Amino acid sequence: MIGPHPTGGYILEELSVGMTAEKQVVVTEARIALFAEASDDFNPVHMDEAYAAKTAYRGRIAHGLLSASFGSAVVGTILPGAGAIYLSQTLAFHRPVRIDDVVTARVTVAAIDPESARVTLSCQGFVGEDLIMDGEAIVRVPRRRRPKA
Template sequence: MDMLSNRTYDELAVGDKAEVTHRVTERDLMLFAAVSGDVNPVHLDEDFAAATPFKGRIAHGMFSGALISAAIACELPGPGSIYIGQEMTFLRPVRLQDAIRVELEILEKLPKNRVRVATRVFNQDGKRVVDGVATVMAPTEKVSLPRPVLPEVSVKG
């Protein structure tokens, strides 16, 4: 069984890293649009998006933000983390079928169990698509628990 484990504030050190990869699918864009309400046609309509400077559909910028959030919550520091803030710059578009890699790195330990975390997202060509820094309240108690099994959700076009 896949487990979620954290690193407590006391266990964290400047320079600690983690990464998560994800291939962006049609299903991702449709579900993100449904949950967020962002139905901008640059994300959902190929004909519309083809006439934009992007020359095709792109993922929602905050989809990358959501993957960063998941990496913090599930990997570094992991379960029990509380997101305090995020600075984020979108450098390049993320497209359907991109294999993106979220990289996290502990930059600084702050008072009150807080840490500053570099949040970088790269595409399959190694080009940075998002750059940022998060402030996170790290957990103080060690936990390890089974990763929840999520229900399958179908997307009807």
Template sequence: MPRGTICIEDIEIGMRRHLRKQITDRDIELFAEVSTDHNPVHLDESYAQDTIFQGRIAHGMLTAGLISAVIGEQLPGHGTVYMGQTLKFLAPVRPGDMVLAEVEVTAIDHRKRRVTLDCRCMVGDTVVLKGEALVLAPSRKFD
């Protein structure tokens, strides 16, 4: 997918962008390091086997970070400012899973430069995360 910026003047309802990423053990370890979230359900297979997940899972916010990547790199892209995000975690993401993160424009307030995006992450046919983002989109006009 292209990277860069789509200015508010060019954004339309229904526009979509996505990325695909395979979640690796290294991703989970790095996220634990950066976030300081060392919950053993993410890092210790023997511990995680005895949980409702019956094995290790990625941090939910690691998966949510893929939504941020689509917004910050593609739609609207560089110069976008996050104003809010809702998230519902519906299923676990495991090491080795290929995640599809997708955003779709559902509302535009041109006067305030605000864009509402439907957000979802999927592993195969399973929606693992869904939510909505509100962002301040870049503009070609100077205020």
């Protein structure tokens, strides 16, 4: 497991297949409300306990993309970190996430293309030992650091 690079981001030449980073985030009522506001997704399965109680989930669940955004936080702040630009992302959701769950977002370098400066990342989300989502991201990574101004 690696931490953030001292400069804020790893450059292409510092990455290797197998490097892994993760972040844990608590899904709170406030996060769900803020995500609903930011995304304009006020689906009652996320916002209304009485409605959600009558669904197959038997209660409110967090937005899937809220949980997925925690993976984005790993990519943007730890691995590769500052300077990485998302090009694509696939996602599969396996289990719902509820208020007060702790989501562990894990990102692992799966492949590096030195020609295009593109890195393929395996992305997973867990609540405890349960896989809640997984997918693959492709990001462009800087080849060198920006000189200090």
